[in-house]
Amino acid sequence: MISALENSTTSDEKPSAMISDFDTLIPRRGSGCIKYDRRPELDPFWVADMDFASAPAILEALHRRVDHGIFGYAHAHEGLNEAIHDYLRDRRGASVAAEHIVHLGGLVPALSLAARAFCKNGEALMTCTPVYPPFLGVHHDATAVSLITVDHVWDGCGWTFDWEAMEQAITPATRVFLLCNPQNPLGKVYSKSEVERLATFCERHDLMLVSDEIHCDLIFDETATPHFSALNLPERFAPRTITLLSPSKTWNIAGLGYAYAVITDDSPRRRFCAARGHTLSEINALSYYAAEAAYRHGEPWRRELMAYLRENRDTLVEIIGSRCPGMSIRTGEATYLAWIDARGLGVDNPALHFEKKAGLFLSDGAYFGWPGFIRFNFGCPRARMMEGLGKMIDAL
Numbered sequence: 308m309i310s311a312l313e314n315s316t317t318s319d320e321k322p323s324a325m326i327s328d329f330d331t332l333i334p335r336r337g338s339g340c341i342k343y344d345r346r347p348e349l350d351p352f353w354v355a356d357m358d359f360a361s362a363p364a365i366l367e368a369l370h371r372r373v374d375h376g377i378f379g380y381a382h383a384h385e386g387l388n389e390a391i392h393d394y395l396r397d398r399r400g401a402s403v404a405a406e407h408i409v410h411l412g413g414l415v416p417a418l419s420l421a422a423r424a425f426c427k428n429g430e431a432l433m434t435c436t437p438v439y440p441p442f443l444g445v446h447h448d449a450t451a452v453s454l455i456t457v458d459h460v461w462d463g464c465g466w467t468f469d470w471e472a473m474e475q476a477i478t479p480a481t482r483v484f485l486l487c488n489p490q491n492p493l494g495k496v497y498s499k500s501e502v503e504r505l506a507t508f509c510e511r512h513d514l515m516l517v518s519d520e521i522h523c524d525l526i527f528d529e530t531a532t533p534h535f536s537a538l539n540l541p542e543r544f545a546p547r548t549i550t551l552l553s554p555s556k557t558w559n560i561a562g563l564g565y566a567y568a569v570i571t572d573d574s575p576r577r578r579f580c581a582a583r584g585h586t587l588s589e590i591n592a593l594s595y596y597a598a599e600a601a602y603r604h605g606e607p608w609r610r611e612l613m614a615y616l617r618e619n620r621d622t623l624v625e626i627i628g629s630r631c632p633g634m635s636i637r638t639g640e641a642t643y644l645a646w647i648d649a650r651g652l653g654v655d656n657p658a659l660h661f662e663k664k665a666g667l668f669l670s671d672g673a674y675f676g677w678p679g680f681i682r683f684n685f686g687c688p689r690a691r692m693m694e695g696l697g698k699m700i701d702a703l
């Protein structure tokens with residue numbers, strides 16, 4: 308049994324044959340998932356997980372680990388550390404030592420740790436809206452820390468920062484900037500020059516830059532919109548940069564709970580780790596092996612996934628544009644999450660409107676800081692997406 312586990316860490320192991328069936332609907336109701344079981348009476352297109360089985364190589368790694376039969380406290384084994392190292396080198400263009408990595412049971416706790424580690428009483432944290440809701444809540448985990456938000460703007464070609472508004476909104480007490488890149492829910496991939504300009508903004512105002520890059524392997528066209536990780540910033544920014552990553556969104560293993568922070572400078576890493584105290588549990592033993600398999604063997608499956616999601620995205624954009632009066636959408640560059648402007652419907656709460664009229668469970672834009680918008684998760688078999696869109700059209 309031990310040797311089966313050891314096998315899972317060898318780098319020359321061949322992945323199993325790809326299945327790549329994204330069309331078959333796998334029933335999830337009653338499986339204890341929040342997506343379907345929180346509101347069983349509704350058809351869910353809300354929370355950011357996909358209705359696809361994870362890559363076969365990940366399932367195999369999990370089976371092997373389960374067959375071992377013992378689930379005592381775990382740590383990041385050598386195979387995972389190697390897989391992360393190789394992934395960061397090959398996919399993110401960064402050479403990172405194992406001691407610069409802080410393993411975590413999820414990425415949201417890292418946002419909270421950053422707020423608690425770097426903001427004290429009376430200080431503030433800044434982010435740009437709309438944004439993944441925990442960005443708007445983690446300041447409450449720190450004592451008397453406030454939140455400054457600035458809206459993204461459409462510059463005619465894409466979403467971007469409103470630099471002028473950010474300069475006006477920032478205060479001397481602001482300590483942290485939370486970046487979401489690629490952006491959830493806008494599906495925006497920030498360019499190298501935007502990330503560099505943001506880092507310079509953080510330097511000028513003495514802020515920590517916390518970059519959540521959980522969606523960085525879900526970019527539709529990596530040539531047109533390459534991901535520029537905060538790991539690629541010039542060395543002088545290292546003491547103020549924290550990069551947060553996880554294979555969980557791309558390979559649909561979020562429920563296993565695993566993420567990691569890369570903090571190459573000792574001083575912020577010590578502060579970040581000290582903020583953990585006794586507030587975080589040990590990390591799930593299975594999650595380490597799933598993460599290793601995703602990074603080592605998941606690339607062919609990921610490519611097929613992106614091709615499938617791209618077609619879903621294009622179909623959805625076409626349908627919203629042509630058959631949904633009062634609604635509009637910009638084509639996202641990344642993620643399986645569509646950000647839809649529903650202000651033209653003339654209803655106060657479009658998500659609630661579609662819940663009542665169509666039985667759909669969508670994400671309400673108000674939670675992201677922009678009421679009047681909805682977020683639609685198209686990480687599902689196409690037939691299911693079409694059924695959901697059909698219900699939406701019928702309700703209009």
Ligand SMILES: Cc1ncc(COP(=O)(O)O)c(C=O)c1O
Nearest residue numbers: 355413414415439491519521566
């Ligand atoms: C930008 C972003 N960060 C973090 C998370 C959640 O991370 P975790 O489940 O590891 O806490 C999500 C989930 O949708 C997300 O979109």
